[in-house]
Amino acid sequence: MRIRFTKMQGAGNDFVVLDETRAPLALTPAQYRWLADRHFGIGADQILSVRPSPAPGIDFAYAIHNADGGEVEHCGNGARCFVRFVRERGLTDKATVKVQTVNQVLELRMLPDGRVTVDMGAPVFDLPAVPFDAAGLRPEPVGAWQAWPLTLPGAGDRAAVRVAVLSMGNPHAVAEVEDVDTASVATLGPLIEGHARFPRRVNAGFMQVLSRGAIRLRVWERGAGETLACGTGACAAVVAGIRLGRLDRRVDVHTRGGVLTIEWAGEGQPVLMTGPATTVFEGEIDVPE
């Protein structure tokens, strides 16, 4: 099947974007994996699909597949690329668009300087909704909130980590570390991602607090491995840092691929994320059946 695609990136988190507004492509998980493959396909962390509006007042539907072919609920860096894509392809002339993911409506706003602000919705702390199975586990009090001790089979002397757990529509576990450059992301990331207490796996964030207004962050993403940036991960880390009493309400998140600015006014309020969105190239490709 020959398809047109656009390669995009937001703070180094990279995507293949597909326009399915005129006709669905109905790709299989194996075809998503092939598109994301950096040797045999195009190469990307996620595949983003732009689909027709599902309801009045919503401009588009927004589907996300990880490099492992699995469909997921949210992609923050992808949302910024989404609005740049639909405007550049003439699918809308609006500067602010509303999109429906599998479980929430996001508002994406293109700024005059070319960056994008996304209303990422309110974080969710209800553990079964993350989902996180806390049965038999005692949380450790941290500031005015709590963190959960996880034992990691196979991690040797790093057998235990302490994570804050929350959902940005997708699941996140955030650990505070002294220095992201020396954090064992490649070892601990997959062990946290696949931990049995996360029945739908989890994105694992490693946060180094620089000040009350700045952090460094690395994320081992569910279904994609370590990415240069993770938008929902940046939101989850800032929300966790605020609730743990370590951060103020507006934080610059320094990722390996660029800086994201996250704002959260507290319980029940939406998280706002601002950052870059870039079109890298367009092309056509024959996807194996």
Ligand SMILES: N[C@H](CCC[C@H](N)C(=O)O)C(=O)O
């Ligand atoms: N790996 C994530 C999806 C992509 C999130 C990330 N790329 C972002 O910018 O939010 C998950 O499985 O929930």
